Amino acid sequence: MKLRVLGFFLICAIVGFSLIVQARITNGQQLYVSAKTITDYKTSIQTEIEDKERIEQLIVEAEKKLQEYEALAGGGDSELKGKLVEELDHYKLISGNTAARGEGVVVFVDDGTRDLFEGEDPNTVLVHDIDILTIINDLNRSGAEVLSVNGQRLMNGSSISCSGYTIRINGQFFARPFEIRAIGDSKRMAAALIGPDGYGTLLQEYGVIFKLTIRDDMTIARYTEPQNYKYMTKAKEEE
Amino acid sequence: MDELNRLEERMDKIEKEKSDEDFFLKGVVSDLEKYKMASGVVDVMGPGVTVTVDDPLPTQGITDGYSVIMLRSDLLLSLVNKMKDAGAEAISINGQRIISTTEISLAGDNVNINTVPTAPPYIIKAIGNPDTIESTLTIRFGIIEQMKNYGLRISIKKADRIEIPRYSGILKYRYAEPVPVKE
Numbered sequence: 001m002k003l004r005v006l007g008f009f010l011i012c013a014i015v016g017f018s019l020i021v022q023a024r025i026t027n028g029q030q031l032y033v034s035a036k037t038i039t040d041y042k043t044s045i046q047t048e049i050e051d052k053e054r055i056e057q058l059i060v061e062a063e064k065k066l067q068e069y070e071a072l073a074g075g076g077d078s079e080l081k082g083k084l085v086e087e088l089d090h091y092k093l094i095s096g097n098t099a100a101r102g103e104g105v106v107v108f109v110d111d112g113t114r115d116l117f118e119g120e121d122p123n124t125v126l127v128h129d130i131d132i133l134t135i136i137n138d139l140n141r142s143g144a145e146v147l148s149v150n151g152q153r154l155m156n157g158s159s160i161s162c163s164g165y166t167i168r169i170n171g172q173f174f175a176r177p178f179e180i181r182a183i184g185d186s187k188r189m190a191a192a193l194i195g196p197d198g199y200g201t202l203l204q205e206y207g208v209i210f211k212l213t214i215r216d217d218m219t220i221a222r223y224t225e226p227q228n229y230k231y232m233t234k235a236k237e238e239e
Numbered sequence: 240m241d242e243l244n245r246l247e248e249r250m251d252k253i254e255k256e257k258s259d260e261d262f263f264l265k266g267v268v269s270d271l272e273k274y275k276m277a278s279g280v281v282d283v284m285g286p287g288v289t290v291t292v293d294d295p296l297p298t299q300g301i302t303d304g305y306s307v308i309m310l311r312s313d314l315l316l317s318l319v320n321k322m323k324d325a326g327a328e329a330i331s332i333n334g335q336r337i338i339s340t341t342e343i344s345l346a347g348d349n350v351n352i353n354t355v356p357t358a359p360p361y362i363i364k365a366i367g368n369p370d371t372i373e374s375t376l377t378i379r380f381g382i383i384e385q386m387k388n389y390g391l392r393i394s395i396k397k398a399d400r401i402e403i404p405r406y407s408g409i410l411k412y413r414y415a416e417p418v419p420v421k422e
Contacts (some may be wrong), residue, residue, distance in 0.1 A: 043349050043358035047333065050355050054407045062407065084267045088274065089417055094410050095277035096339065099418040115257040129318065137316055140342035145415040147339065156279050156338045159323030168324075183415040210304075219418055227277055232328045232366045232403075234276065 081208040093146075096153045096223040100146040102183040103216050105190050105198070109137060110177035112207035125207045126175055135180060135198050136160070142192040144182040146220050148173045153223040170225065177209075186214045279338040279406045281330050287368040287401040288373050289319070293360035294395045295390035314352045314386055315361065321382050327367035327374035329403045333357045335408040353408055369397040 068083065092098045112125030136147060136154070142196070147154040152169045159169070166173040182189055193200040194212055203210045275281050292315070319337055322330055330337040335352045342351065349356035365372055373395055376383050383393055 034376075039348065040358040043356050044333075045355050047355055051334065051407055054355075054409075057409060058407065071337060088267055088271050090278075091271060091274035091278050093412065093415065093417045094280075095274045097274060097277070099410075100415040102412075102414040102416055104414065129320075133316060133320055137313075137342055137344065140340050141344045142342060145412045148417075154339050156277070157323050157326075157328060158339065159320050161320065161324045177383065185414065199357065218275050227273075229276065229328050231287065231368065232276075232283040234272075234281050 008113055045097065089216075096146075096155045099222045101184055101217060101219040102145070102182035103186050103214075104144070104181060104218055105139075105186050105193075106180070106211070106213045106215055106218065107139075107180040107193065108209070108211040109135070109180070109203070109210040110178060112209055114207045126166045127178060127208055128165050129160050131199075131203065131208070132178060133160050134166065135193065138192050138199050139180070139182045139184070139189050142185065144184040145191060148181045148184040148220045150179055151221055153221060155223055155227075170223070181218060181220050183218070183220060190214055256402070278410065279329070279336050280410065282402065282405050283366060284370050284402045285328070285402060286399050287327070287364060287366040287397075288369050288376075289396045289398060289401060290363040290365075290376070290398075291360055291392075291394045292318075292363065292386065293392045295392065310345065311343050311389060312343050314382070315350070315363075318341070318363065318376070318382050319387070321375055322363070322365045322367070322372055325372040326368060327365035327372055329366045331364050331403045334404055335360055336404060338406050353406070364401050364403050366401055366403055373397055 003043045089098070093100060109127050111127055114123070114125065116122060132149060136149075139147060149160070149169050152158075152172060152174070155170065161168050163173065166175045166209075167178070190212055192198055195201065200212060253303070315332065319332070332343075332352055335341070335355055335357065338353075341353050344351050346356070349358065359371055361416070375381070376395065383395070386393055
């Protein structure tokens with residue numbers, strides 16, 4: 001009899017406990033998995049796979065470089081010096097510390113001058129920070145390598161934000177008109193912006209002045225401010 | 240990943256060994272370190288915030304099956320822009336480091352970031368002053384409120400230590416070339 005009560009109690013405890021666990025892990029959400037959730041997971045896995053492939057490529061590159069280094073380290077100092085300086089130039093270009101030149105496009109955006117319709121919001125013919133941001137995103141999408149807005153080189157941490165009548169880029173203020181320069185595949189970038197679905201076309205329909213010129217050769221100035229990082233430090237493997 | 244780190248460590252070692260011998264090389268190597276940091280090709284860590292953005296809870300019954308955050312990927316773009324404005328020094332979305340040429344674009348069923356397809360939930364990490372970034376985002380009628388109006392589930396967490404991975408692609412410019420400095 002006693003054994004039976006004990007057994008009953010045990011079963012109750014187990015069932016109760018598993019119910020609690022169930023409730024905890026579902027986090028109060030409905031246990032409903034939509035098709036979308038599954039595709040989301042699929043894409044996330046795809047992301048990981050692609051990232052892995054890219055890192056494998058990087059490993060191949062790094063191995064090649066290491067071999068070069070080792071060969072050079074055995075030889076004279078001057079060869080290694082040359083190699084390092086080459087490397088330095090490469091990263092200087094990428095980090096925006098050298099002026100860059102090449103083919104690309106110049107985008108000119110200005111507030112519209114057309115008359116407003118009765119009761120129309122003036123904002124429709126004005127250029128906003130989000131317009132500039134979208135243009136830059138579209139340029140990046142179509143393979144821009146180096147970008148600048150009104151001569152201000154865009155860096156990793158460059159934000160474009162509205163501050164009243166002006167736009168703030170890299171902590172400096174700019175007013176209309178805006179000139180965006182991008183070095184890269186000029187035809188592709190131009191097509192992305194002035195195509196039928198392009199953002200440039202959309203802006204023109206609103207009445208904003210939008211002009212795009214393709215240039216065979218142009219220069220983009222370097223970033224001139226000193227770069228100091230207050231918060232981030234290089235992550236090192238713990239030993 | 241570990242292999243890459245090991246290889247780079249070995250490269251660093253060779254650089255260091257050589258630089259100890261030569262004064263000129265020492266300067267080059269330390270400059271290189273600085274510019275690599277600015278290019279976003281090093282793993283970094285520091286204080287910052289983590290923002291998690293997820294689609295609204297799925298409802299039972301017929302839904303259109305679209306992801307809100309993916310359709311409105313410009314929200315992500317402006318979220319990142321706001322973080323930069325608040326002085327974030329390094330940002331990543333789902334492990335993709337944001338550099339100057341990073342795009343956030345809807346392409347078919349996915350949102351491409353650095354040409355890699357991504358899907359919700361989006362985990363956005365930013366290194367910088369945690370208080371500034373947090374309050375910039377959560378300001379009334381700010382970006383987070385805007386996103387919440389779309390029904391998105393968002394959580395912000397401040398942390399003393401956040402790690403952000405390096406840019407994983409190969410950086411090679413085909414069009415741009417450096418302009419030699421005239422003296």
